[in-house]
Amino acid sequence: MNNLTHLNENGEAHMVDVGGKDITHRTATASSTITMQPETLAMITEGKHKKGDVFAVARIAGIQAAKKCSDLIPLCHPLMLTKIAVEIQPQPKKNTVVIRATCQLDGKTGVEMEALTAASIAALTIYDMCKAVDKGMIIGDTKLLEKIGGKSGTWIANV
Known part of the structure; x- marks a missing residue:
């Protein structure tokens, strides 16, 4: 296993210095799933939810989450994202x-x-909007599907 880069020589957590790295085009795609009762899914897809368009709100929440990632995850760099797409x-x-x-x-x-944060928060938003009618929804299978760019190049999950 590679050395953990978020620990300094004393074993203390620190933010990795990326100042000397080259600027490259980088892309990552992640996914998450939420399983629910058939009636809940039908209510959402037929546009019958009293709170409005569940998928539209979840999409916006995912986009906002990606933009706020460094506020949520310690030691994560604030980034100037050029594209965020959330497909549901x-x-x-x-x-x-x-x-x-x-x-x-x-x-x-x-x-x-x-x-990963965008996919997770979009799933949590769907749960939040539908919990009144289906508390048994299950969020799972959150994973990185692919990353492209940087020193390590391309990585694609074996799914």
């Missing part, structure tokens, strides 16, 4: 919603945490 796909046969978040920038550090 209902899968009625599985009573599941799949959320895919992609973040991009031209910078010195990766955007994996921003993509």
Whole structure:
């Protein structure tokens, strides 16, 4: 395993210095799922939720979360993201919603945490908006799907 870069020579947490790194185009895509009762998913997809368009609110929440990632996760660099896309796909046969978040920038550090945060918060927002009708929803399978750019190059999950 590689050395953990968020620890200094004394084993203390610190923010990694990326000042000497080259600026490269970087992209990361992450996903999360939320499983619910069939009636809950139908209510959302048919536009019958009293709170409005659940997927639109979740999409906006995911975008905001990616922008606020460094405020939420200690030692995470604040980034000037150039693109954030949150796609929400209902899968009625599985009573599941799949959320895919992609973040991009031209910078010195990766955007994996921003993509993971966007997908997670979008799923949490769906839960929050629908918890009154379905407290048993399950959020899971949050994962990095791919990252492109930087010193380590391209990585794609084996899914």
